[in-house]
Structures are given as C-alpha cells and as structure tokens.
Amino acid sequence: MAVTGKYTVNEVEERTGVPAATLRQWERRYGFPLPERSASGYRLYGDDELRHIVAMKRYIDDGVPASRAAEMVRSEETGARGPRPMSKLRDELVAALLELDEAQADRVVGEAHALHPLEDVVLELFRSTMLDLGQRWHDGEINTTTEHFASSYVQGRLRQLMSLSGTNRHGPRVIVACAPHDQHEIGAMMLAVMLRREGYLVFYVGANTPVADLAAMARDVQPAAVMVSASSLDSVQFLLDQRAHLDGMAPVVAFGGHGFDEDPRRAELAGGVYLGKDIPVALKRLAELLQAVAAEGVRA
Ligand code: B12
Structure with a gap:
C-alpha cells in the first residue's frame, strides 16, 4: 500500500508544538496518533493525524487530563456518523451567545443534552464556552453586557441542573x-x-x-x-x-x-x-x- 503520510515527527513537532517524545507517548498509551511508517521505518503523519494532535493539545491546554482528551478526540472522529462533537456544539453555543440569541443557545444545549452525558455537557460544553467567552472579555474583544448575558445564561442552565439533580x-x-x-x-x-x-x-x-x-x-x-x-x-x-x-x-x-x-x-x-x-x-x-x-x- 502506498504511504500517504506527509510529515516526519520533527515536522509535526514544529507545526503543533507537541514534542516528539510526547507524540510517541500518546501513541503508546492511547493508540493515536497512529502514523504510517516509511520504507526505512520512520513515522510519517498525515493531515488527519495533525488535526487530532492539535485538538488533543487544545484540550490539554484547557486543563482536560490527557486520557480524557484522547477519548474526546477519538469520539469526535467517530462523530461524523454519530452525535455532533462537543467542540462543534461549543462553537455554536459561543456564536449564539455572542449574537445574544437565547433561543439558538437553547437549541444547541438541547441537542447536547439529548446526545451527550450530562457530565460532558457540564464539564466540557459549559466550561469551554465560559473559558472562550470570558477570555474574549478579558482581551477586550466583547463588552461587559455580552459577557454578563453569556455568564447569566450558563449560570441559569447550571442552576436548573442543580434543581433537577x-x-x-x-x-x-x-x-x-x-x-x-x-x-x-x-x-x-x-x-x-x-x-x-x-x-x-x-x-x-x-x-x-x-x-x-x-x-x-x-x-x-x-x-x-x-x-x-x-x-x-x-x-x-x-x-x-x-x-x-x-x-x-x-x-x-x-x-x-x-x-x-x-x-x-x-x-x-x-x-x-x-x-x-x-x-x-x-x-x-x-x-x-x-x-x-x-x-x-x-x-x-
Ligand atoms: C469568565 C471569567 C470571568 C467572568 C466571571 C463570570 C462569572 N460570573 O463566573 C468575569 C468577566 C466576571 C471575570 C471577572 C474578572 N476576572 Co476573570 N476570568 C474568567 C475566565 C476567562 C474563565 C473562568 C471560568 O468561568 N472558568 C470556567 C470554570 C468552570 O473553570 P475554572 O474556574 O477553571 O474551574 C475549574 C476547576 O478549577 C474546578 N474548580 C473550581 N472551583 C473549585 C472548587 C473546588 C473546591 C474544587 C474541588 C474544584 C474547583 O472546577 C472547574 C472545572 O474544571 C478566567 C480564565 C481562566 N482560564 O480560568 C479568568 C480569570 C479567572 N479572571 C481573572 C481576573 C484577573 C479577573 C478580574 C480581576 C478582571 C478585572 N480586571 O476586573 C475580574 C474579577 C472579578 C471578581 N471580583 O471576581 C484572572 C485571575 C488571575 C489570577 N490568577 O489572579 C483569570 C485567570 C484571567 C487571566 N488569565 O488573567 N472573569
């Protein structure tokens, strides 16, 4: 079979900032990224692997433990056939809140609750949405009213879950x-x-x-x-x-x-x-x- 991988481990390290040793560790521990091998045995990574590595790094930088991050990246891959991945829902929730569109935010959160465990909705969707919007406020990209609107929406949702629990x-x-x-x-x-x-x-x-x-x-x-x-x-x-x-x-x-x-x-x-x-x-x-x-x- 022809080898389609394009990037050597050093090139991947340069592009993603993830050290080669970490890439090998992830491969050993989590079974991915799974590069092809060149005729002489060197690892060669494709565009898909590169995307997975970037996603994995982003989760870890957000404070998600590595094993959980690996599960999330894997489930996002199979997500093309199953539920829409949480990262996509997060982007949509952030966009809805930036637009001050509560009805759209409700639709996104409704979909998340229907298709993902509650723990993931709370600890992934709501947390990453707040990190994103809060950071935009800290960076002066959005004003205080938009931040308050978004925070109050997420707080309302969490308050509801507290009562329902x-x-x-x-x-x-x-x-x-x-x-x-x-x-x-x-x-x-x-x-x-x-x-x-x-x-x-x-x-x-x-x-x-x-x-x-x-x-x-x-x-x-x-x-x-x-x-x-x-x-x-x-x-x-x-x-x-x-x-x-x-x-x-x-x-x-x-x-x-x-x-x-x-x-x-x-x-x-x-x-x-x-x-x-x-x-x-x-x-x-x-x-x-x-x-x-x-x-x-x-x-x-
Ligand atoms: C959203 C946000 C805000 C919002 C808060 C909205 C709200 N009602 O909650 C607003 C805009 C109001 C805000 C204001 C300010 N903020 Co602010 N904010 C953030 C931001 C971007 C996200 C916080 C958040 O909601 N995270 C989501 C939650 C779920 O995650 P978490 O808090 O990390 O908690 C996790 C764990 O720590 C754990 N956890 C949390 N608590 C507990 C408790 C226990 C017992 C346990 C076991 C676990 C646990 O559970 C979570 C899940 O993993 C952070 C940046 C960041 N990276 O954290 C800055 C940040 C916290 N803010 C910061 C600052 C400086 C401020 C302001 C002083 C800015 C200003 N100049 O006015 C004010 C302070 C207001 C005040 N008096 O508190 C700094 C603090 C820096 C520092 N180390 O001192 C940060 C780190 C930003 C930064 N990089 O500078 N902020």
Missing part, C-alpha cells in the same frame, strides 16, 4: 461557596451540580462569600465538608487573611479554582486541602477523605 436529605452535607470578592461562580456551580448528582446534600452559597459568614453558616449546618472556589490570586489572599475563621469549620475544608490550580500549596496555607481541578477526580478524593474522617470518628 434533586436533594438527598440524608446525604453528607456540603457547603459550596466562592472566596470573598470572587465573582467567578461557574466552577463552584459545576461542583455543586456534580456533588448533588453524587447524593450529597449541597448548600450552594455562590459568589463573594465573607469567610466569617461562612463560618457562621457552618456552625448552623454542621457540614461534613466546606468547599471554597477561588479563581484569582486576590481571592486566595482574602482567604489567607481570614484563615482563623476557616480553621475547624468542618471535618474537611477543601479549596479549588484557578487561584489554587496555579499553586496548590496555597490550600495548605489556608488550612485546607486541594482536591485538583478535575471535578470527578476531586469528588473521588472527597469521598475518600470523608471515609477516613468517619473511620477516625469510629476509632475515637
């Missing part, structure tokens, strides 16, 4: 809040949706929460965990400044969000734990921590 009155209690002066609410809302789906009894507080008030609420509610999102370094600093209130607030005090993702050691300084930026992984760690706390309680 129901309330397990007997589940472990968790308070979810954002750090003082922090208006970045989308990550905290996503966390709340996923916690409810796991059967936790979630008290969702939301943006800009003074730590002293959070402590007062924790005294009333007696939660198993308090989870605080901080998206900026300033928000982390506000938490550090009020660390005294955080101490002993709940058996587990967990931190997350961009401000902690940048340097997870800050969670310890604020008197809590960092559970990672991947929400499913964070929930697994939370369950383990709560189990350990319960075991301690039994032994005590």
Whole structure:
C-alpha cells in the first residue's frame, strides 16, 4: 500500500508544538496518533493525524487530563456518523451567545443534552464556552453586557441542573461557596451540580462569600465538608487573611479554582486541602477523605 503520510515527527513537532517524545507517548498509551511508517521505518503523519494532535493539545491546554482528551478526540472522529462533537456544539453555543440569541443557545444545549452525558455537557460544553467567552472579555474583544448575558445564561442552565439533580436529605452535607470578592461562580456551580448528582446534600452559597459568614453558616449546618472556589490570586489572599475563621469549620475544608490550580500549596496555607481541578477526580478524593474522617470518628 502506498504511504500517504506527509510529515516526519520533527515536522509535526514544529507545526503543533507537541514534542516528539510526547507524540510517541500518546501513541503508546492511547493508540493515536497512529502514523504510517516509511520504507526505512520512520513515522510519517498525515493531515488527519495533525488535526487530532492539535485538538488533543487544545484540550490539554484547557486543563482536560490527557486520557480524557484522547477519548474526546477519538469520539469526535467517530462523530461524523454519530452525535455532533462537543467542540462543534461549543462553537455554536459561543456564536449564539455572542449574537445574544437565547433561543439558538437553547437549541444547541438541547441537542447536547439529548446526545451527550450530562457530565460532558457540564464539564466540557459549559466550561469551554465560559473559558472562550470570558477570555474574549478579558482581551477586550466583547463588552461587559455580552459577557454578563453569556455568564447569566450558563449560570441559569447550571442552576436548573442543580434543581433537577434533586436533594438527598440524608446525604453528607456540603457547603459550596466562592472566596470573598470572587465573582467567578461557574466552577463552584459545576461542583455543586456534580456533588448533588453524587447524593450529597449541597448548600450552594455562590459568589463573594465573607469567610466569617461562612463560618457562621457552618456552625448552623454542621457540614461534613466546606468547599471554597477561588479563581484569582486576590481571592486566595482574602482567604489567607481570614484563615482563623476557616480553621475547624468542618471535618474537611477543601479549596479549588484557578487561584489554587496555579499553586496548590496555597490550600495548605489556608488550612485546607486541594482536591485538583478535575471535578470527578476531586469528588473521588472527597469521598475518600470523608471515609477516613468517619473511620477516625469510629476509632475515637
Ligand atoms: C469568565 C471569567 C470571568 C467572568 C466571571 C463570570 C462569572 N460570573 O463566573 C468575569 C468577566 C466576571 C471575570 C471577572 C474578572 N476576572 Co476573570 N476570568 C474568567 C475566565 C476567562 C474563565 C473562568 C471560568 O468561568 N472558568 C470556567 C470554570 C468552570 O473553570 P475554572 O474556574 O477553571 O474551574 C475549574 C476547576 O478549577 C474546578 N474548580 C473550581 N472551583 C473549585 C472548587 C473546588 C473546591 C474544587 C474541588 C474544584 C474547583 O472546577 C472547574 C472545572 O474544571 C478566567 C480564565 C481562566 N482560564 O480560568 C479568568 C480569570 C479567572 N479572571 C481573572 C481576573 C484577573 C479577573 C478580574 C480581576 C478582571 C478585572 N480586571 O476586573 C475580574 C474579577 C472579578 C471578581 N471580583 O471576581 C484572572 C485571575 C488571575 C489570577 N490568577 O489572579 C483569570 C485567570 C484571567 C487571566 N488569565 O488573567 N472573569
């Protein structure tokens, strides 16, 4: 069979910025990109492989773990026959929100819910849409009204999912809040949706929460965990400044969000734990921590 691959591994590295060693690692671990071999055994990549590598890199840069990114790229490939890929739906949702066209946004989200698992709609579609639109605002490309319109649309959708996920009155209690002066609410809302789906009894507080008030609420509610999102370094600093209130607030005090993702050691300084930026992984760690706390309680 004729070899159709055009690019050597070094050329691919130059075009995509993905080092040759990483390409070989992906090939070993995830079975792709799968280059052809030249007569002398060199890897030769085609245009399709190049496209997959660029897509994989984009997901990883967005914070998606590599194994999940590989699954997403693969499912987008088979997507030509099956559901439309999430990246396409994301582009359409972003376009609809930029046009302030709520009806079109509803159609796109409706299609996503019909064809993809809820977890993917929340953690891929909504997250990447917010990253895209938020970045445009930060870059001065769109004005504040468009950003607010889009944020409020996504928040509305997440709020709806929170209600639809129901309330397990007997589940472990968790308070979810954002750090003082922090208006970045989308990550905290996503966390709340996923916690409810796991059967936790979630008290969702939301943006800009003074730590002293959070402590007062924790005294009333007696939660198993308090989870605080901080998206900026300033928000982390506000938490550090009020660390005294955080101490002993709940058996587990967990931190997350961009401000902690940048340097997870800050969670310890604020008197809590960092559970990672991947929400499913964070929930697994939370369950383990709560189990350990319960075991301690039994032994005590
Ligand atoms: C959208 C956005 C906004 C929107 C927020 C809309 C809203 N209502 O939420 C608006 C336009 C209001 C905004 C304002 C500002 N923003 Co802004 N914003 C963003 C942007 C582009 C995306 C944030 C987002 O929604 N992400 C989507 C969510 C789902 O992802 P996530 O937050 O990363 O969370 C994930 C994980 O961290 C995890 N997670 C989150 N919280 C928690 C908590 C726990 C316990 C756990 C386990 C996990 C977890 O779950 C998510 C899923 O993976 C980021 C850039 C970026 N790359 O993050 C900047 C960013 C966060 N903003 C930034 C800044 C500086 C600001 C402003 C100060 C700008 C200004 N000059 O006014 C203001 C601050 C407003 C305030 N007081 O809070 C900086 C912060 C820099 C820093 N490190 O200090 C960033 C990083 C942009 C940048 N590169 O400079 N912003």
